[in-house]
Amino acid sequence: QSVLTQPPSVSGAPGQRVTISCTGSSSNIGAGFDVHWYQQLPGSAPKVLIYGNNIRPSGVPDRFSGSKSGTSASLVIIGLQAEDEADYYCQSYDNSLSVSTVFGTGTKVTVL
Amino acid sequence: QAHLVQSGAEVKKPGASLKVSCKASGYSLNTYVMQWVRQAPGQRLEWMGWINVGNGNTKYSENFQGRVTITRDTAASTVYMELSSLRSEDTAVYYCATEDFYYYHMDVWGKGTTVTVSS
Numbered sequence: 001q002s003v004l005t006q007p008p009s010v011s012g013a014p015g016q017r018v019t020i021s022c023t024g025s026s027s028n029i030g031a032g033f034d035v036h037w038y039q040q041l042p043g044s045a046p047k048v049l050i051y052g053n054n055i056r057p058s059g060v061p062d063r064f065s066g067s068k069s070g071t072s073a074s075l076v077i078i079g080l081q082a083e084d085e086a087d088y089y090c091q092s093y094d095n096s097l098s099v100s101t102v103f104g105t106g107t108k109v110t111v112l
Numbered sequence: 113q114a115h116l117v118q119s120g121a122e123v124k125k126p127g128a129s130l131k132v133s134c135k136a137s138g139y140s141l142n143t144y145v146m147q148w149v150r151q152a153p154g155q156r157l158e159w160m161g162w163i164n165v166g167n168g169n170t171k172y173s174e175n176f177q178g179r180v181t182i183t184r185d186t187a188a189s190t191v192y193m194e195l196s197s198l199r200s201e202d203t204a205v206y207y208c209a210t211e212d213f214y215y216y217h218m219d220v221w222g223k224g225t226t227v228t229v230s231s
Contacts, residue, residue, distance in 0.1 A: 036217035038157075045207055045224050046149075046157065051217035089157050091217070100171060101147065101159040 004028065004090050004104035011110040012080045020107045022073040022090035028102055030071035033093040037066055037075045040087040049088070050075060077109070085111045114139050116208055116222035123228045124198050132225045134208030135190040141165045145211040146191045147218055148182060150204040158204075162211065163191060198229045 005023040012018040022035060029035055035053050038046035048057055050066035053073065063079045073092075077084055090104035119133040134146065148160040161172035163182040170182050181194045195202060206225045209218035 034215055034217075036215070038218070040157075045221040046209075046218070047221070048217050048219055051212065051219070052215040055215070057219075091157075093216070097174070098171070100173065101162070103149075103157045103159055106156040 006104040006107045009108045011112055013112045016080050017078045020075040020088055022104050024071050027096040028092045028094040031095055035068050035073035036091045038089045080111055082111050114220055118222040118225045121226040126199055126231055128198050129196045131192055131194045132206050133190050133192050134222050141189045142186050147209045147211055148193045149207045152204040200229050203229045
């Protein structure tokens with residue numbers, strides 16, 4: 001089954017900018033399906049951070065932003081804070097056989 | 113505020129079956145799609161399947177080769193995920209999550225059910 005590829009880890013000092021990529025293919029992101037991003041704090045359920053490629057739910061700080069282009073998407077954190085240390089997952093849909101949900105491989109963000 | 117209440121932790125033996133419930137608190141699930149996702153220890157999120165609670169239509173991940181069944185009890189506003197022929201690799205936290213109507217993201221998540229498969 002298809003998955004979306006993310007870097008295993010990214011890190012940055014407080015206040016820095018970090019970018020997490022999510023690379024898919026023509027059967028998922030490239031087919032026009034929206035990309036969503038989830039933040040998972042240790043020991044907790046995932047929480048939606050960005051949906052519809054670039055929409056922040058209420059309560060999510062504006063230092064988080066998302067974008068999508070071609071077969072890839074990105075999550076950017078500007079002004080990294082200690083509480084941003086978590087795992088991040090992208091999610092979309094794939095129509096290689098029939099439409100099904102696919103997750104990214106996950107990225108651990110470490111605040112130095 | 114809408115939230116999902118999942119059944120408690122389970123310990124199962126290899127070969128057994130598992131049934132996890134997910135109940136909506138404070139609202140009806142009848143117009144929602146419910147997704148199931150699991151996460152093995154230290155591993156990534158893995159999609160298992162979904163059910164359209166209104167009409168009962170389902171879609172499952174091929175990774176489970178027919179071992180997973182998702183059902184619903186609309187009167188009880190509860191969805192069930194059953195996994196059969198358990199093996200040690202099924203040890204994981206199992207999450208239910210409702211899918212948003214417009215953008216199809218998973219907007220409300222249960223807290224997860226920890227399942228341990230061990231002889």
